[in-house]
Amino acid sequence: EVHALTRLRNVVAITKDDQRVSLQANVELPRETGLAVANGAEGVGLLRTEFLFMNREQLPTEQEQYEALAEIIDGMSGRPVTVRTLDAGGEKLVSALGTLPTDCPNPALGLRAIRLSLKHRDILETQLRAILRASAHGPLRILLPMVTTPGEVREVRKVLTEVAKGLKEQDVRIADPLPPLGIMIEVPGAALAADGLAKVADFFAIGTNDLTMYTLAIDRAEEQVAYLYNPLHPAVLKLISMTVEAARRAHIPVSVCGEVAGDVNYLPLLLGLGVRDLSMSSNALPRVKNRILKLNMEEVTRRAEAIMTQNDPSRIATMLEDYNERYT
Numbered sequence: 377e378v379h380a381l382t383r384l385r386n387v388v389a390i391t392k393d394d395q396r397v398s399l400q401a402n403v404e405l406p407r408e409t410g411l412a413v414a415n416g417a418e419g420v421g422l423l424r425t426e427f428l429f430m431n432r433e434q435l436p437t438e439q440e441q442y443e444a445l446a447e448i449i450d451g452m453s454g455r456p457v458t459v460r461t462l463d464a465g466g467e468k469l470v471s472a473l474g475t476l477p478t479d480c481p482n483p484a485l486g487l488r489a490i491r492l493s494l495k496h497r498d499i500l501e502t503q504l505r506a507i508l509r510a511s512a513h514g515p516l517r518i519l520l521p522m523v524t525t526p527g528e529v530r531e532v533r534k535v536l537t538e539v540a541k542g543l544k545e546q547d548v549r550i551a552d553p554l555p556p557l558g559i560m561i562e563v564p565g566a567a568l569a570a571d572g573l574a575k576v577a578d579f580f581a582i583g584t585n586d587l588t589m590y591t592l593a594i595d596r597a598e599e600q601v602a603y604l605y606n607p608l609h610p611a612v613l614k615l616i617s618m619t620v621e622a623a624r625r626a627h628i629p630v631s632v633c634g635e636v637a638g639d640v641n642y643l644p645l646l647l648g649l650g651v652r653d654l655s656m657s658s659n660a661l662p663r664v665k666n667r668i669l670k671l672n673m674e675e676v677t678r679r680a681e682a683i684m685t686q687n688d689p690s691r692i693a694t695m696l697e698d699y700n701e702r703y704t
């Protein structure tokens with residue numbers, strides 16, 4: 377079966393009724409790009425840059441960050457790479473930040489992700505400089521984690537413009553025009569206010585891991601309540617749907633890059649909600665592509681409409697299971 381799936385590498389992900397779906401890889405380490413390409417990834421939909429800040433006491437230098445990013449972009453041979461700025465805090469402990477006051481009564485709701493980068497400008501500026509230098513190596517997009525207000529995006533764009541100006545003055549080659557600047561939609565408030573965010577962001581990436589956690593008030597790392605952690609909760613599905621619709625209205629790209637994106641059981645529902653761009657762990661790519669080839673977009677869209685009238689997550693799960701049974 378594995379061989380049959382690897383042969384899919386150069387096959388385009390397209391449904392039976394000719395609807396194109398883009399499949400990208402989530403990457404956490406530079407050495408993973410080989411597998412991403414081997415499994416047919418059209419790009420890196422989510423590069424988590426936390427690896428640069430882990431298992432160390434000192435913050436990484438601009439040069440170190442640049443070299444790691446350049447290696448990843450080179451490894452993708454011209455396929456676009458979406459680089460997410462540091463997503464530290466919450467359950468993501470980053471040892472190089474040990475000296476910063478990231479601990480607070482509720483770290484999941486505290487100084488983390490883009491909030492931390494905006495507070496510690498030196499970290500943001502260094503990372504953006506490294507990212508812009510790497511942008512000379514191939515197509516790149518910049519993604520901001522845990523954004524909740526347009527002001528955060530405007531502020532980062534200002535820093536990005538300044539950093540770019542500084543680099544150009546030093547005759548450092550960077551992408552021209554500047555890379556697109558997009559945001560994760562992974563907080564319920566961001567999904568609900570997606571129309572406003574779409575005015576300042578160039579693209580959306582829906583992070584269903586955190587979106588589920590924050591919508592249902594279930595810590596993604598807390599075992600005692602793990603039985604309630606459910607991306608099929610109608611509230612989560614509504615937020616995904618709202619985000620997709622807002623992106624469509626604003627004519628900006630939207631992808632899903634949480635764990636659900638790599639799960640064939642959720643696939644018909646995500647496609648049915650209008651998602652056409654999925655980013656997942658490289659291992660999941662062949663299976664997901666194989667399933668897309670067997671699905672009919674019109675049918676999954678009708679299915680999703682029926683599912684979206686339901687209010688009970690267990691009923692939704694059953695309806696999805698019934699539908700998926702034909703493929704198992």
Ligand code: PEP
Nearest residue numbers: 562583584585586633634
């Ligand atoms: C998410 O929250 O769904 C996501 C993709 O980001 P991470 O898992 O890195 O928090």
Ligand code: MG
Nearest residue numbers: 562583585586
């Ligand atoms: Mg997240």
